[in-house]
Amino acid sequence: MKQKIKTGILMTALAVGSLHIVNRCAQAFATVKNLLDKHKGAFYDWRFGQVYYTKTGGGSPLLLVHDLAPAASSYEWDLLLKDLSANHTVYCLDLFGCGRSDKPNLTYTNYFYVQLINDFIEHVIHEKTDIIATGLSSSFVLMACSTNPDAYNKIMMINPESISNLKCTPSKRSRIIKFIMDLPIVGTAVYNMQMRRENIEYLFTEKYFYNPFSVSKKTLDIYHEAAHLDECGGKYLLSSLDGFYLNADISRALNSINNSLFILEGRKTAERERTVEGYVLLNSAVEYDFIENTEKYPQMENPQAVLEYVDMFF
Template sequence: MKKNGHRLLTLAALLGTAAGVIHIANRFIDATSQLKDMLEQLHSKTYEWRFGRIHYTKQGQGSPLLLIHDIMPGASGYEWNAVEKQLATEHTVYTIDLLGCGRSEKPDITYTNFVFAQLLCDFAKNVIKEETDIIASGFSGSFAIMAYRNNSDYFRKIMLVNPPSLSSLKQAPCEDNKLFKHIIELPIFGTLIYHMVSARESISSLFMEKMFYNPFHVTDTLVDTYYEAAHKGGSSAKYLYSSYIGKYLNISINNAVASSDACIYIVSGEKESCYALISEEYQKLNSSIEVAAIPEAKHLPHLENPELFLEQVSIFM
C-alpha cells in the first residue's frame, strides 16, 4: 500500500511538472509569435459586435465590396493583401477579420455557421449601411450564402472562391468530433495541441502542400503573418479551431443555394482538388451560377495569381 501511494505521488509530481513546463512553453509561444508585428495595417477600424470587437479596414470609393477570408489557423483579412488596393480603385472595400480570427476578439464560445451569418448581416446593416457585393474565400462562402438567405436586403452579388463541397457541409458533429473539440479546449494540453497545429512549420507546410500550387510562391512574410494571426489573443485562438474541427460550423446550404436569386459566381484555382466536381454540385442546384477557373493556382488564387483573379472580379462585378 505504501509503495502504491508513493508511486501515485511520484506520478502526480511528474504530471504536475510536465503541466508546468507545457504551460510555460505555451506562454512563451504566445508572446514570441507576435514580436514581428506583421498585422499592423492602415485604415484599421473596430466594430463593437454583440460577441466581441470586430477588426476591419475600409478603403477606396465606389460601390461597397466586402471581402471575407477563409477559416484556417492564422486566417485574417491579410488574405486579401494582394488584391484589396486594386479593388479599392473602383469600390469601397471592407476587409473583415471574422470573430475568432486575426485582430478581432476571440471569445470562448462554440462557433457556428449561424454566428458568422449573423455577423455578416449585422456588419452590412450597421457598418456598410447599404447593399454590398461579397467575395468570400473557402469555408466562409457558406457564411455568405446563409447571410443572404437570412436577409437578402443587405447583399447583392456573391463571389465564392473555392467554396466547400455541399456534401461536406452536411456532416454533423459525431461523438469523436465532440471529444476532440473538448480536448482542444483543455487549458494546458489542448493549447499545446493547438500550438502544434499552428506552428510556423505547420503553416508553411499547409501553404506549400494545399494552399498554393507553386510552393516557391510561399514567402516568409506570408507565413510569418499567418503565424502571428494564429496566436493573436493568446490561447483564445483555439476555440474557433476546435469548433471547425468538431464540425460545429457545418450546415447544409443546399436549399439556400437552390432558392437563391442572388448572382453567384464561383472562382476556383485550376489545380485545386475536386474544384470541377464541387462547382458542378452548386450548378446542379442552381443553373444560374457561373464558374471560372484560374490557371496555375490552387486554394488561394487571389494570393497566388492576383492579376488573373482581378480579371475575374472585373468580369463579375
C-alpha cells in the same frame, strides 16, 4: 503509498507547469514581430466582442471575407486592395475568432457567422453590398444572403467548400476532439503543435499554392502570428472546425437565392469540377471558371487574374 501519490501529484504539477511555459513561449515567439498592426483599421463592437476591419477606397461597397481558419486573416486580400479600392469602398474584416478580432472560448457555428455578416452590413456598411468570400466562409455568406436578401448584391466565391463536405455533422469522435482542444493547457499545447510554422509552411507549399516557391516568408510569418494572437484563442475556432460545428447544409439556401453568383476555382481538377457541378445543380444561375496554375488561394498566388474576373463580374 502516500509518498507515491504525493510524488505523482508533484510530477504532474511540474509537467503541467512546464507545458504552460512552453505554450507561453510559443505564443511570444510567433507574435514578437507584430506584423498584423491593429492601428491601421477600426473595430466593430459586435454583441459577442470586437471585430477588426479596414475601410478603403470609394464607390459601391464591396465586402471581402477571408477563409475561415485559425491562421487566416484579412491579409489574404492584401494584393487586391489597392486595385479594388479604385472603384469600390472596400470593407475587409478579420472574422471573429481570427486575426486581430476577439477569440473567445465558445462553440463557433455557421449560423454564428451568418449573424456576424448580416450585423456588419447593417451596422457598419449601411447599404446593399457585393461580396467576395473564400472557402468555408462562402457557405455562411450564402446562408446570410438567403435570410436577408435585401442586404446583398452579387456574390463571388473563391474555391468554396463542396456541398457534400458541408453536410458532415458532429460525431462522438469529433466531440471528443473538441473537448481535448478546449482544455486550458493541454488543448493549447495540441493547438500549438498543429499551428507550428513548419505546418503552416507545409499547407501553403503543398495545398494552398500551385507554385511552392512563390510563397513568401512574410506570408508564412503573418499566418503564424495570426494563429497565436489573443493567447492562442484561435484554438476554439479550430476545435469547432474539427468538430464539424461550422458545417451546414446550404442546399435550401443556395436554391432560394436569386442574386448573381460566381464561383472562381483554382486549376481545373476532377474534384473542383464536381464541386461547381454541385452548386450549379442547386442553382442553375451559378457561373464559374478556373484559374490555371493556382490552388486554394488564387487571390494570393495570381491576384491579377482574380482582378480581371472581379472587374468582369462586378
